[in-house]
Amino acid sequence: MSAETTPNSTNMATEPAFQPYLVHVARKQRLSPHFMRIVFTGDELDHFGNDGYDQRIKVMLPMTLTHGESQALWADPLLFDHESIARGGWWEQWRALPPENRNVFRTYTVRAIDQAAREVTVDFVLHHDAGPAGSFAATCQPGDIATLIGPNARSEDSAIGIDFHPNDADSALLIGDETAVPAISSILEGVVRDGWLGRIEVFAEVPSEDDALDLIRPEQTAIHWISRGSAPRGQHVLAALLDRYRSFNPIPGRGHPNEALPLPSYCWIAGESSLVRDTRRLLVNEFGIAKERISFMGYWREGKSEL
Ligand SMILES: Cc1cc2nc3c(=O)[nH]c(=O)nc-3n(C[C@H](O)[C@H](O)[C@H](O)COP(=O)(O)OP(=O)(O)OC[C@H]3O[C@@H](n4cnc5c(N)ncnc54)[C@H](O)[C@@H]3O)c2cc1C
CATH class of the missing domain: 2.40.30.10 (Translation factors)
Known part of the structure; x- marks a missing residue:
């Protein structure tokens, strides 16, 4: 050697x-x-x-x-x-x-x-x-x-195994299901540690309301815990996102910019593959967020083992 x-x-x-x-x-x-x-x-x-x-x-x-x-x-x-x-x-x-x-x-x-x-x-x-x-x-x-x-x-x-890369963004949107909650928790702690001052919105879909965890968070952070209950995966997250950003829609004739809640300049999505796919489509097609501003990772797939 x-x-x-x-x-x-x-x-x-x-x-x-x-x-x-x-x-x-x-x-x-x-x-x-x-x-x-x-x-x-x-x-x-x-x-x-x-x-x-x-x-x-x-x-x-x-x-x-x-x-x-x-x-x-x-x-x-x-x-x-x-x-x-x-x-x-x-x-x-x-x-x-x-x-x-x-x-x-x-x-x-x-x-x-x-x-x-x-x-x-x-x-x-x-x-x-x-x-x-x-x-x-x-x-x-x-x-x-x-x-x-x-x-x-x-x-x-x-x-090398880190996917959260906000680069020059001044605000971030983190979306995921329960498998992404550990990553979201660590991202929030990393942001506090490194003094990133951007505004952060979190949408975390968990199986039940008792799965909402107490997270360390930067000052300008809003965490929306969404209890799935018996609804199909992702359904409540998509509805909550639409509700939150409803009036901010840059597609002509389909909405009015909401000055109070501008769209995030960086998005991170992780969780079950179809939730990730549908959420990304919403952000790109309905909200008009540029694809290169979105990191997305399918963490697992319904009905399939990882290997
Ligand atoms: C980058 C990355 C980071 C991840 N971080 C975490 C983490 O910190 N914590 C965590 O719990 N998971 C995390 N996951 C997801 C985890 O790898 C999968 O949930 C994994 O499939 C679980 O392995 P298993 O052996 O229990 O089930 P598998 O043998 O892989 O799958 C068996 C069955 O269970 C289903 N299944 C798998 N996961 C779930 C689930 N969460 N809910 C419902 N059904 C499921 C599958 O669709 C399959 O039908 C991460 C995945 C990736 C890619």
Whole structure:
């Protein structure tokens, strides 16, 4: 192994942006009927990237959860090999395994990182028809192991998994379902941390009114919690957006600008794919917001497992 590729090297250019971290559950906390907070701890989390915002990670589950106790926990023998980590090739290694030997992973958001305490917090949605990740969140116990594929603070590219990019915007609109609530929470905290002074409107659709969480927020922030109840996904969000911005419609003959509530100069949308698609269409086609001013991410798809 060369000096440039040793894991303790300080040469940021050669550090992998993402790497696997072996962790175990330190504690869990039920935040609301549909949110379970899990705090993971692991020896190497002192250099887990802390750029914040909507930083995405992979939560990889041990094979015992899907194949039974007799199976190897981590089918990839090189997963925690230092040379292999330094090469940044975990994804290619995973893909090279026979499908039945691949550890299951799902995409999540870093809700909080405490490098000094070596802890990473992830807020899991507890959903019906839960797949491996949802089931893990519901049933795991302190001491249970997992792997986080997450950012490496020693890399100059550690912020690679962040999609919130307001650039020169002076106001932002954040829209999402419950899977986007952890990202929205972290974005608001990032904005407070970095002193971004723009006006922010949040529309968060959650399964029930008891899922409205108490969020840290910048001063000029309005948070609209929307309880879905038995309505189709996204229906209430679209109605609330129309209601809020109803009189601001730049399409000639279809509305009158609302001076009191100008449209946002940056929009961020995440959640179930059809909610994201329909919301983006509304913003572009009805509100006239430029496509390049909108970041949008389908976080999951109704009726489909992630992989
Ligand atoms: C960038 C990114 C960040 C994300 N951050 C988070 C996060 O912080 N917290 C979080 O909880 N989720 C987050 N998600 C969404 C999460 O990855 C999916 O919900 C994932 O499918 C859950 O895995 P699973 O194993 O429980 O279900 P899967 O095996 O993937 O799916 C099983 C079934 O459950 C359905 N399903 C999946 N998710 C939901 C849901 N939320 N509600 C209802 N039905 C569902 C699927 O359509 C499928 O029918 C994020 C996704 C992305 C891409």
